[in-house]
Amino acid sequence: MKRRTLIVSGLGAAGALVVGMCAAPPRSRLGRPNTLPTLDGQVGLNAWLKIAADGHVLLASPRSEMGQGAHTGLAQLVAEELDVPLARIELTEAGHDTIYGNVAASIGNLPFGPRDEGRLNVRLATWFGAKLGRELGLNVTGGSTSLPDAWEPLRLAAATARAQLLAAAAEQQGVKVEQLSIQAGHIRHGTQDLGHFGSFAASAAGRRVGSVSLKPRSEWRVIGQATPRVDLAGKVNGQARFGMDVREPGQxxxxxxxxxxxxxxxxxxxxxxVRALPGVVRVVAVPPMAGSQPAYAVVARTTWHALRAARALQVAWQPPANGGVDSAAITRELARQAQEAHASQGGFAFAEAGDAKAALATSGKRIQAVYTAPYLAHATLEPQTCTAQVRDGQVTVWAPTQLPSHARAAAARAAGVKPEAVTVHVTYLGGGFGRRLDVDFVAQATRVAAECGGAPVQLVWSREEDTTHDFYRPASAAVMEAGLDANGRPTALAITHAEDALYARWLERIEPERAGALELINRTAFLDSRLLAALRHPQDAPDKAASEGLFTHPYAFAAQRLAHVATRSGVPIGPWRAVGHSQHAFFIESFIDELAHAAQADPVAFRLSLLGGLPRHAAVLRRAAEAAGWGQPLPAGRARGVALHESVGSIVAQVAEVEKGETGPRVRRVVCAIDCGTVINPGQVARQMESAVIFGLTAALYGRIDIRAGRVQQQNFPDYPLLTLADTPVIDTYFIDSEAPPGGVGEAGLPPIAPAVGNAWFALTGERKRELPL
Incomplete structure (x- = not known):
């Protein structure tokens, strides 16, 4: 029986298996020297590293580069432990071995908040999640986990390779290993240069070196430095290959x-x-695939001819029998269900403490509000695209994907072959933001290529098709209620929110054969009595992604109940940058600001009073307030707002300075403080904070997808606008020193910006915004 099959079946049958699994550490992630294919004199030292004949180091990267700087960070980890210049590290594709599975992504989906840290069930769930993630081997780039996942295994792989190379050199030279050192990728004996890595790689391969130690922090020379990006030159001179850049013979x-x-x-x-139009080769009917809507694809000699012909194609599409979904009606229904469940204490409670209902009933003051957020599109600058070739029973795919393992499976299903017959080449991504965690465009490209006689076919969606056929961030509604005593101190917090179960919908599309099993695994993280209740439901509850940001808030309330009502709107939904945190931070941080106002307290001081026992959160909040000049006068017509939020393993506080614009808030400055654990590249972290603020401001100010009678109304950037350079604020980023392992960065800066702006708007105008966009 396959190992993963044994694990999945055992979860439902034998608690002893779980106990046995948890009794031993996760398997090694170093892999074997022959895991990587070797060409032209290359020598593999483990599953992550090869040495070229000229001494260059080839790093197998299983993570997609979509602008977040993952490839640079991975190279820095190797450069540090191998003592090799970044310029001598080249990245190569990792392949499909399960050893490249993202273990951190499995752990990141555990449904726990910052105050759960250290508890027995959390430790057990983390341990088990790491083991399960190692066995499943899901190769995914998401959840800001690329560097947190690589932090230990990649440094260990490089340190082991270093020890092997030194041992091989010592044997060749007849000296002790302690007499050798590595400098700039060359092995030295005192002042004598013995040569680059390539001279010793063959002898080093497979050599056993015993225990290996990682460099102490005091000796770091690369980690913590703002090094240039390894992909910078290629993106400047045009050599970098994105999905739409693929060109193959006969394409x-x-x-x-x-x-x-x-x-x-x-x-x-x-x-x-359409067939009679210039350049057109054929028209292919494409059924729904991996969650897509049915479509027709026009194949032509150029992209221009194909796009032009696809627009001209006349199709008698069949509308839905029920008249189609309506986003405004969905939002009203979400609010109704949330209010109904809140009144009856319904929904699935992700977090409970004390008796919130009784505490609210005896509070001196009760504050209640309803918050809503709309559907959002991903709007990646590179629309969905994939190149596929089906020839002689083999499939080759070139795709900008965040999920190559499932892109491979989708292509195999579309072509009717086994996954082993599919080769996936991951290109650079012109934006991902979670959209390319879906594989519909890969399945479509493969289906079309199968009809084209072995020629490679590049499928490109128009901007209009991309905007109107996305997997949208879910719409959401939340009832927020809290109590204050006579002194303005919080007594209880109750939140009930309604939203589609995101992971369930996503798993149905990408893992149609194993969706139930994977959802079961997701639920085992509870490891308490709630697990039994959860398993009685079908795939719609509980869903951590649908509630993260609410039940994971850091504030201390003696009594609280934080519950989710799972819904099924009929709108295709999927992960969006920061996932549930993106809208729920707006709900919770805006409501905390409401409580501060009701208590007649300073918003920063009020938050600090609720952060007892969480010194890292308090330090981040203080740093942001201090750097922003909190409490100091501002020019007339401006006000400040603050928000604090933890997501993807990092804590971020932001202070926004806002003034009135022609149509609403105009943000002039954002001060951002972050504790993301060990900072691998401070320059890249700062750029990611700026990126997240700009992306988040776009959504906060303008973002919405309207659906009427089943049709998405927004088509292109004129009616789905992005933040312009003229409206982009000054963004200052400050770091909190930490020796903790790295947390995620790419998404952490997004959640606080909407509530910070909304809270500033309230301070400026007295108007409380409870609906997005602002």
Whole structure:
């Protein structure tokens, strides 16, 4: 029986297996020297590193580069432990071995908050999650986990390779290992240069070196430095290959026209008129694949001909029988369900302490509000694209994907072959933000290529198709209620929110064969009596992603109940940058600001009073307030707002300075403080904070997807606008020194910006914004 099959089946049958699994540490992630293919004199030392004949180090990268700087950070970890210049490290594709699975992503999905740290069930769940993630081997780039996941295994792989190279050199030279050192990728004996790594790689391969120690922090020379990005030159001079840059001999191009109604059906098309257009090769009917709507693809000699012909294709699409979903009606229904469940204490309680209902009933003052957030599109600057070739029973895919393992599986299903017959080449991503955690565009490209006689086919969605056929961030509604005593101190907090179960919908698309098993694994993280209740439900509850940011808030309330009502709106939804934190931080941090106002307390001081026992959170909040000049006068017509939020293993506080614009808030300055544990590249962390603020401000000020009668109304950037350079504020980033392991960065800076701006707007105008966009 396969190891992963044994684990999955055992979860439902034998508690003894779980105990046995947890009795031993996760398996090694170093792998074997032959895991990586070797060419032209290359020598593999483990599953992560090869040495070229000229001494260059080839690093197998299983993580996608979509602008977040993951490849640079991974190279820095290797450069530190191997004492080799970054310029001598080249990145290569990692392949499909499960050893490259993202263990940190499995742990990151555990449903615990900052005050749960250290508890027995949390330690057990983390231990078990690491072991399970190692066995499943899901190769995914998401959750800001690329560097946290690589922190230990990649440094250990490099340190082991270092020890092997030194041992090989010592044997060749007849000296003791202690007499040798490595400098700039060369092995030295005192002042004598014995040569670069390539001279010793063959002898080092497979050599046993015993225990290996990582460099102490005091000896770091690369980690912690703002080094240039390793992909910078290629992106400046045009050599970097994104998904739309793929060019293969005999390549054709395809564009799609999807059914315009969500939930609509295929209809007949007038293909003869389109086939007669210049450059058109064929028209292919594409059924729903990996969650996509049905579509027709037009294959042509150029992208221009394909896009033009796809727009001209006349199709009698079939609308949904129920008339189609409506986003405004969905939001009203979400609010109704949240209010109904709140009154009856319904929903699945992710966090409970004390008797919130009784504490609220006896509070001197009760504050209640309803918050809502809309659907959002990903709007990646590179629209969905994939190049596929189906020839002689083999499939080759070139894709900008965050999920290569499932892109491979989707291509195999589309072509009717086994996964072993599929090779996936991951290109640079022109933006991901969670959209490329889906594989619908890979399945479509493969399906079209299978009809094109072995020619490679590049499928490109138009911007309009991309905007109207996304997997959107879910709409959400939350009832927020709290009590204050006569002195303005909080007594209880109760939150009930309604939202579609995101992971369930996503798993149905990407893992149709194993969705139930993977959802079961997700729920084992509770490890308490709630697990039994959760297993009685189908796939819609509980869903950590649908509640993260609410039940993970850091504030101390003696009594609280934080519950989720799982819904099923019929709108295709998927992970969006920062996932649930992106809207729920707006809910909780805006409401905490409401409580501070009701208590007649300073918003920063009020938050600090609720952060007892969480010194890291308090330090981040103080640093942001101090750097922003909190409490000091501002120019007339400006006000400050603050927000604090933890996500993806990092804590971020932001202070926004806001003034009135022509249509609403205009943000002039954002001060950001972050504790992300050990900072690998401070320059890159600062850039990611700036990126997150800009991306988050776009959503906070403008972002919304409206659906009427089943049709998405927004089409392109004129009606789904992005923040412009003229409206981008000054962004200052400050770090909190920490020796903790690295936390995530790419998403952590996004959640606090919307509530910081909304809270500043309230301070400026007295108007409390409870609905996004602002």
């Amino acid at each position: 054709l191009y395809a564009a799609v026209q999807h059914c315009p109604w969500l939930g609509g059906a295929m209809g007949p098309a007038q293909v003869d008129a």
